[in-house]
Amino acid sequence: MSNVQDRLFRALADPTRRAIFERLCREGEKTVGVLTVGAGVSQPVVSKHLAVLKTAGLVRDRHEGRQTHYSAEIHALAPLADWTTEMAGFWEDRFDALEDLLKRMDQ
């Protein structure tokens, strides 16, 4: 039952983790050390959050010597956008149906 949307929503639910992801989106590739500065939490915590984001497919890592560079895997957001538009779509359908119903009642 742990589908794609599950992992995405859960990964992005935590403010600290979402802030890290947002920063990677805004500022591009960053090392763990750089991300730790200003994250408000310790380095191990940042690493753990990055692991969660990676499991969700939201980030990718690139090893370069001692450092690990993380970057946003922006395509991973597609299922989220799809889900949102799908839910909004159902509403549209019902709105259209209501509109149609009112039109029919008008005649």
Place this chain on the structure above:
Amino acid sequence: MSNVQDRLFRALADPTRRAIFERLCREGEKTVGVLTVGAGVSQPVVSKHLAVLKTAGLVRDRHEGRQTHYSAEIHALAPLADWTTEMAGFWEDRFDALEDLLKRMDQ
């Protein structure tokens, strides 16, 4: 720091809760009793999930006698869509920048 996106992501992170919201989107207004059938959890738990969804602004309730009718507040998804497109937008910018950089290097 508990902003709109925070409440939205957290509210939708739980599978059971998201399933309830999805059902309200797909099938329209439903009472608590109807929602409880097929939810896989007890009625009090459903009520609690609905309360969370309501706090997040994702649903609205309408009292009619003993029953409470819940329906999806689809406009609440707008910040989610905005956030997603904004994040994707940052990536676009960087992609364009890279493309531009490569073009310049080509000359």
Place this chain on the structure above:
DNA sequence: TCGATGTATAGCCATAAGGGTATGAATACG
């Protein structure tokens, strides 16, 4: 080779969160 540096992992702890049952509160009905 040895110390310094950058990350990840391992425990550990406190709290949040989701689940249950019991029950209260309000409304419908005989």
Place this chain on the structure above:
DNA sequence: CGTATTCATACCCTTATGGCTATACATCGA
């Protein structure tokens, strides 16, 4: 009225989660 129904609240319990420190595991530099 008294009883049944519908939902919300109260309370408890268990597990998940996010934070920390300590430490292991590379890798770089001298």
